[in-house]
Amino acid sequence: MSHDPADHHGHGDHAHGHRHPNQPDHDDTLTYYRKLEMAVRELLIEKNIISADEVRKVVENIESRSPEGGARVVARAWSDPQFKQALLEDATAACASMGFEMALYDVQLTVVENTPDVHNMVVCTLCSCYPRMLLGLPPAWYKSRAYRSRAVREPRAVLREFGLELPDTVSVRVHDSTADLRYLVLPMRPEGTEDMSEAELAAIVNRDSMIGTAVVAAPK
Amino acid sequence: MRAYHDLGGTPAGPIDHDEHAxxxxxxxxxxxxxxxxxxxxxxxxxxxxxxxxLGSEAYFAASYAERRMLSMSNNLIMKGVISVEALAAKIAEIESRVDPLP
Known part of the structure; x- marks a missing residue:
């Protein structure tokens, strides 16, 4: 099971020529980097810069965040036109009003809206910047060399690999994130959902539709 | 010149959709x-x-988490938050533990 960009490009498709020694780590292997993490963490605790309890709480907080947060934002935008307008004008403030504080990460959020004519997708070609507070940690493919390289050059081919074929009449806009500016896609509300409550709508919004590599399907 | 981390538009193979926890x-x-x-x-x-x-060699040899860890420890050393000596001593001490993994 591979999880990092180094693993992903070890298939003769890169120009560096060296082998990648790193293997997927298991929690029972004490690699150099695991030792480095332990050492830095313990030194910071000894210096009273952080506490073990704080680390535990932040890990729990990271584990508690998931695409359900973003799905709640999308469902509210679908249900409340005023909120939608506020979200498109100042997503950072609109999300803060729902309890999603970007300030924790020192970042701004922009929400881009899909329409019948425009499909948006998000990448971070330089790194792996991602709206973590709304979607949790990014999936491995988002951080991979292949996605970062190709999303901006051949987005339609990339979308096809995700099973999404868009007609030529739909423009594809690719948004390249930075450390300070993250993007969330507001997917189109599917037909047949007119009678659904905000909570019911949130339940049909999938993670990839908010990255732009999928759409939200109408409920069966 | 393009920096090594600037991958946008460079050739690459298919996307691995495996979800890694x-x-x-x-x-x-x-x-x-x-x-x-x-x-x-x-x-x-x-x-x-x-x-x-980090340099292209270290960047591509390390996994995502590993390179973030390297960057963090380099920054903490550069800023004088921790010293190279204290870090080396701590790593040696961790290696000497009978059961180092928590």
């Missing part, structure tokens, strides 16, 4: 970055610059 030590790296940012010891752009100055 992070292990505890990888989540702890993220947690340390959050705490250091919150306490204004490291800024997010310093972390970015740290990743971009």
């Amino acid at each position: 992070l292990q505890l030590w990888e989540k702890r790296i993220e947690a340390l970055l959050v705490l250091l940012t919150r306490k204004k010891i490291l800024r997010i752009d310093e972390n970015r610059r740290g990743l971009e100055s």
Whole structure:
């Protein structure tokens, strides 16, 4: 099971020529980097810069965040036109009003809206910047060399690999994130959902539709 | 010249859709970055610059979590938050533990 960009490009498709020694780590292997993490963490605790309890709480907080947060934002935008307008004008403030504080990460959020004519997708070609507070940690493919390289050059081919074929009449806009500016896609509300409550709508919004590599399907 | 981390538009193969769940030590790296940012010891752009100055060899040899850890420790050393000597001594001490993994 591979999880990092180094693993992903070890298939003769890169120009560096060296082998990648790193293997997927298991929690029972004490690699150099695991030792480095332990050492830095313990030194910071000894210096009273952080506490073990704080680390535990932040890990729990990271584990508690998931695409359900973003799905709640999308469902509210679908249900409340005023909120939608506020979200498109100042997503950072609109999300803060729902309890999603970007300030924790020192970042701004922009929400881009899909329409019948425009499909948006998000990448971070330089790194792996991602709206973590709304979607949790990014999936491995988002951080991979292949996605970062190709999303901006051949987005339609990339979308096809995700099973999404868009007609030529739909423009594809690719948004390249930075450390300070993250993007969330507001997917189109599917037909047949007119009678659904905000909570019911949130339940049909999938993670990839908010990255732009999928759409939200109408409920069966 | 294009920097090594600037991958946009460069040739690459198919996308691996395997979803990798992070292990505890990888989540702890993220947690340390959050705490250091919150306490204004490291800024997010310093972390970015740290990743971009690892050099292409280290950047591509390391996994995502590993390169973030390297960038963080380099920054903490550069800023004088921890010393190289203290870090080396701590790593040696961890290696000497009978059962080092928590």
